[in-house]
Every structure is written in structure tokens, then in C-alpha cells.
Amino acid sequence: MSLLTELTSGARFQRLLERIFPKTMGLIYTHLPKLPAHLHVFVGSVGLFTATHLVFGPWLCKRLWPTHYGTVKKWGEKNKWAIRVASQVHALAVVPMAVRCLGIPALNSDRMYGWDDRAGTLHAFACGYFLWDTVDAIVNYTDAGFIVHGLCCLSIYTLSFKPFVNYFGARCLLWEASTVFLNNNWILDKTGRTGSKLQFYNGALLLSAFAGVRLIYGGKMSYDFWVSLYNHRHQISTLQWVLFGGGNIVLQGLNWYWFSKMIVALRRRFRPSGPLPGPEKANGNGRHVENGNGKGFTSVDEPPLV
Numbered sequence: 001m002s003l004l005t006e007l008t009s010g011a012r013f014q015r016l017l018e019r020i021f022p023k024t025m026g027l028i029y030t031h032l033p034k035l036p037a038h039l040h041v042f043v044g045s046v047g048l049f050t051a052t053h054l055v056f057g058p059w060l061c062k063r064l065w066p067t068h069y070g071t072v073k074k075w076g077e078k079n080k081w082a083i084r085v086a087s088q089v090h091a092l093a094v095v096p097m098a099v100r101c102l103g104i105p106a107l108n109s110d111r112m113y114g115w116d117d118r119a120g121t122l123h124a125f126a127c128g129y130f131l132w133d134t135v136d137a138i139v140n141y142t143d144a145g146f147i148v149h150g151l152c153c154l155s156i157y158t159l160s161f162k163p164f165v166n167y168f169g170a171r172c173l174l175w176e177a178s179t180v181f182l183n184n185n186w187i188l189d190k191t192g193r194t195g196s197k198l199q200f201y202n203g204a205l206l207l208s209a210f211a212g213v214r215l216i217y218g219g220k221m222s223y224d225f226w227v228s229l230y231n232h233r234h235q236i237s238t239l240q241w242v243l244f245g246g247g248n249i250v251l252q253g254l255n256w257y258w259f260s261k262m263i264v265a266l267r268r269r270f271r272p273s274g275p276l277p278g279p280e281k282a283n284g285n286g287r288h289v290e291n292g293n294g295k296g297f298t299s300v301d302e303p304p305l306v
Helices: 003-007 010-020 022-031 036-064 066-070 075-100 105-109 117-139 144-159 166-190 197-231 238-269
Strands: none
Touching: 010 022, 010 036, 022 036, 036 066, 036 075, 036 117, 075 117, 075 166, 105 166, 117 144, 117 166, 144 238, 166 197, 166 238, 197 238
């Protein structure tokens, strides 16, 4: 049997890992008993987003935006393009997967300890993304908030394999719906369409989606989550209180912080800054650009990647 066949089969992949890492797998079976059956999805997800980041993302950017991407020379700036592609792939894949898990009876009937393998696949896929995201945020450091966000998400979704709070995990991943419009907004900035009608409409969708899925729906889910934690306070460990309770507060706090930043950024993007002294083109770094009707708009700091 080939190694590829073993890697693409959950049960075979488990047996392969048991042979190579018997002690580590023993610990996983003890503390995260639902994870082994989904390790192949987790590893595959890490590989998918690493390949997207390093290979597919740059390739796609060169072909879709050869002029704007081609003028970027610094690795740090090129990396920002590639991680947007990886982020978009994750958002477009994980939201439909999360929607599929919303009506699962086993999760709806037991919000704290309910389990279904479809939720396991969803969480393993998300864990692979958050591991890649955390590593990139550390290696290509730009903001501590990205590292905190990645670590919180990775820890929470990994511990869901105990199993624990899978009902809420699927619903919180719906937050990624707003990320699609966030990435669109970033690309529009970088490709010389800052202040365009297309960016205006996308910005309206971004703020609506962000407020809807993260602040309103997400706020309700956070409240329900805290109520569930409190009702089971005698059954959960201090570690679970800290990671899940504290992580929930941190993530909601980041949502409100980033929402305020996006409002400021979008308002500044559509404030005329006066005519430019001469025709300027976007240079791929989001600086001063023409919007196509003779008015200049000042691009601002990039919105956060969430």
C-alpha cells in the first residue's frame, strides 16, 4: 500500500501515526479522543494553506494582477498578497461547511458535549488553517493581535475534540463570511480602485456582514456560550474556563476593535484629498491613487486580516 493511500484515508493515517508516534498518539487518544479520526483532515489542511501561501497564491496574483503585483519587490509586501489568497480560500470553504453543521441534531440537543463527525471534519479543517495562520503571523510579524487571534482560535478548536462545545464552534466559524469582503476590499486598494463605486458597494457589504455575523449574531452566540459555561461550571476544568471563556472575550473584543478600525478606514477612503499634481498609478502598496474620475483618495492602513 502506498504512503499516499495511507495519508488520504483517516483510519489508515491513524495507524500510520500510531506506528511512528505511539506515545504522542496515546496522549491524543487520552485527552482528545475525537481528534485521531480527523488528523488526516488537519494535516491536509495545513498542507493546503501552506501550498496556497507559498505556491498557488503568488502564481494566482501574477496572473490576475500582473501590473500591480509585479511592481512589488519586498518579500513582506508580496507575502501580504499571498496570505489574502489563502484567507479567501479558507473563508469560501469553511462557511458552507459550517452551514452544513447548523442543523445536526446531536449538536443541537447537547450544546456542550454533543458530537458529530461532520463537525469534526469542519473543526479539523479550521485547525489546520489557524495553525498555518498563527505560524505566518509569528514569522512575518506585523501585529500582535493577529498572533493572539490565531492562538485563541487554534486552542479553542483543538480542544473541541474532547469533545466540547462543537455546537458553538460551527456557529462561530460563520464569522468568516465577512472575511470574503474584507479580502476584496484589500485587493481593490492594491489594484488602483481605492474610492471606486465597486469598493463602496463592497465596503457596504463588508460592514453589514461583519456587524451581522460577528457583532450581532456573534454577540448572541457569545452570550449563549457564557450561559452554557456557567450552567456547567462544576463539570469543566479551570483550563477550559480560561481558554474558552477568556478566548471568547478576547475574540469578541477584537471584533469590536477591528470593526471600529474598518469604519475609520472606509470613511477615509472615500474622503476627497484634492486633485493630484500628476497622474499616479497604484504601485501595489496601497498608496495615493487615482480613482478614475480625476479625484484622489488617500489610502490608509490596511484593514486587519481576520
